[in-house]
Amino acid sequence: MMTAGSLVSFLKSGMAEQPHGLRSAVVAQVIRQAVQQGLLAPGDALPAERVLCDVFDVSRTTLRRALDFLEAASVIDRRPGAGNFISPGVMAPKAPLTGFTQDMESRGMVPHSKVLGNRRALVSPDESFHLGLAPGSRVLRLERLRYADQQPVSLEISVLPVEAIPADYDGTTSLYSAMSKTGSHPIKMVQRYGATAATWEQAGHLAVSQGAPLLVIQRLGFSQAGRAVEFTRSLFRGDRFFMSSELDV
Structure with a gap:
């Protein structure tokens, strides 16, 4: 101290x-x-x-x-x-960092994604704080609906500095593979977990009732250089996902 x-x-x-x-x-x-x-x-x-x-x-x-x-x-x-x-820091488990596709395949599911939004714009104050960017910086805001076995399971909004991804990236392929091309692939992730009730719009995307419980995972990814390169908020259907951990006693 x-x-x-x-x-x-x-x-x-x-x-x-x-x-x-x-x-x-x-x-x-x-x-x-x-x-x-x-x-x-x-x-x-x-x-x-x-x-x-x-x-x-x-x-x-x-x-x-x-x-x-x-x-x-x-x-x-x-x-x-x-x-x-x-506050105590909430760190992701010490496990290999994988994307949605790899994660779903490891669970025996067939994944795919639908891009709902893909635009480059000025960073917001909240994004500026999380990513350590100066006001006026440009970021990519990527919104995707994630499916597993043809069922919508999560709504994901990712914000990244524009220099962290190739200029022609459109969100239809692996985000982390695209970030690897610029040397910005995250190697460490800080995550926080929470819950919320689905809004009317979120419920429509996820095929649940308005007000249904959703698991919220907010993550901040850091590159090899220690720079924040990804700020993502994911909303998971509460009836399709749960969190588990293993403790040594």
Whole structure:
């Protein structure tokens, strides 16, 4: 764990290196970098909000927006009356990283995908935070409906820096194979799990009732160079998937 003075110096220098862009997203990204580099550990308390406002030279409103980003990404836990604390990281199991096609084939299913959207556009503030991109950067937003044995099983929205994929990639072939061509194939994945109720549109795609339970898996993929290269949110039918793990006792 860093000393308070060293942490302040790191946060200030990180802010100075990103002079442009949405201040709340930049503040959130700098704090996240401190966590990713091990400078802040799970359970550590962040400095008081007034201290962070002085360190980053931002308003309380801007800081709290940054904390909203971090809380939504499960980087921090906000405890009323106690402060803001670094959350335990949720890492994917130590297993070979595979794509949807390989995963379904390993389960004895026949997979295929339907591209619902494939466009290049400016990064949003939320995407900028997760991927560490400067505002104004361009990203690919790829939305696909995934099938196994002719049945829709998941709705997947992936966001990637445009330089991480070939310019002619249209989403109809393996995403990770395409990323390998640019040297951006992810080698590490950080995942968080949750649940939600299907909206009317999601229910239509997945052939379930509106309000049906969906498993949510949000993942952030990192390349060999340590750069975030994939931000994906997948919604799985709750009646087709469940999570299991093996524990040593």
